Amino acid sequence: MNGTHVLIILGGFVDVEKYRYIYFVILLIVYVVIICCNCTIICLIWIHRNLHEPMYFFIAALSLNSLFYSTAFYPKLIVDVLSHQQSISHAACMFQMFCFYTLAASDFFLLAAMAYDRYVSICKPLQYATIMCTTNVAILLAFAWLLPAIKVGLAIYFNTKIKMCKLVSGGIFCNNSVNKLQCMKPQILTIYTVFVFINCEILPVLFILYTYIKIFIISYRRCGRAWKKAAETCLPHLMVLICFSCLVMFDVVVDKLESDLPKTTRLIMMLQIVMYNPLFNPIIYGLKMKQIWIHIKLLFGSRSKSNPARPAR
Template sequence: MWRGQNYRTWILMDDTSNVTYLTLDGFVELHKYRYLYFMIMFVMYILIICCNSTIICLIWIHKTLHEPMYIFIAALLLNSVFYSTNIYPKLLADFLSEKQTITYPLCLFQAFIYYSLAASEFLLLTAMSYDRYVSICKPLQYPAIMRKTTVILLLVLAWLVPLCELTVSVVLYANMKICSFTLKGIFCNNSIYSIQCVRSVTLAIYGVFMLLNMVLFPLLFILFTYTRILIISYRSSKTVRRKAAQTCLPHLLVLINFSCFITYDIIIVRLESDFAKTVRLIMILQMILYHPLFNPIIYGLQMKEISKHLKRLFSQVKSH
């Protein structure tokens, strides 16, 4: 009964103040486990910030890590910090609130940042694959190709292109009339698509364009570069094969992990598959818990130079 009254109250506020509120309906047994949810998510958020920031600082401090490969890794980890910060503060507040709501403009903004950073991650992984391709397949030309200006340009494009393309999408969404005020999720993502009164053909076509431009084409380029690396490594010496495995394997693991979650987010959510609320919550929590921690763990353990500096840091902390 209270939920029905709450729903009518927020619709009334929409009529009187011209502010549209959406209810986030993806939580399970929140009234019962709210403090447990809050503590787990708070600890995980701190862990995500600390793990990613530690490796970023190591790359920043040590000049031996001032190479394109490590700079791209630092950018990727910084992306994870922004990604988590876009979601966690609002999520933590919702766990302690009686009403899990968000205004429509703020919801659009959260989705805009979420997908901008997701697309940036794909483009950063593309830049990393290109760097590895030049390093292994064209080693003599590497210093001339991967100059400081090239690295800066790739970083700027990786963040700027998604922002520009998704701005158009947000403008299209902002002009859409909505007929539902309940999102099947715990934050704003593709589920916004389901609350429109009429499905926009323009928005659907532009969504396909963005998917091709920021996900599929980069993914095909990454597969091409790693195929070339594999062929060159197979024909080369054992040392080259070892170098290729040490530097490319972490990138491939991160790519596979991220591609799986993006596939879930884009396809399953957009198709509105009839999953139980608990299953949806588990999948969403994996996206926001598992992925931002996966990157620093993989690069911290698998990248030899980073691992060496991490061990030295931990030994210094223990000695004090």
């Protein structure tokens, strides 16, 4: 079958007819919360000048990724649960895969850029303004978005050329499990996929861990105050890194053990993939980043007990 004009059946939902409106309400509420939380973070960073720093620009970029990521999945999921048949065209399926893996890889690169920013700020404070200038921040952002898009885009393009032998997927959206529907996957494409995975996910994670180890070692050798500052600024990034790592772990488990997992377990894991990071990313940064939390309290009419100085306009 030519993959261009076929419909892929998404058979991952459990008892859609029975729980249709429960699915609808949950997905709609989560999507609205994701949009509101991430838009709040982006707007606060855009409006307030004291948040116009590299670290907050990277946080805004992560929130922007979460918006794109959620919009690539939630509207389709909401329509699916209200439909009698959950299906997706091959082209739309490939687009979902492109968004999923490009934005996930971009998140890892952004976290790596944030780790480097913290390293320069804590370990090389006198050189911070020179190293993390506006031009270098723009280059890091462009690199974090363009490199994954190019590498993942090539893999998706070659996937579109492969014929489909099956049309029923066990998922609720398109990820690597769709490859099991193909008649045969060329060995060279498998090797390239592993290459992209190592370059876009494994290497950034290793760089992040190495950077944070260096930060904690250098901070430990200084005074206790430096250690506390390092922990306060690095902890949110590490928490988000754990979230992204769980996303990758769930995707790998669902892909490798799809036939062995109970349908309900598979559904729960796939829902976590689309809910976990976009939902908790802004919450983590909103609660753990002091300056963002101050602006959130001011936005909703709360006054801090410490009576913080009014941010510059």
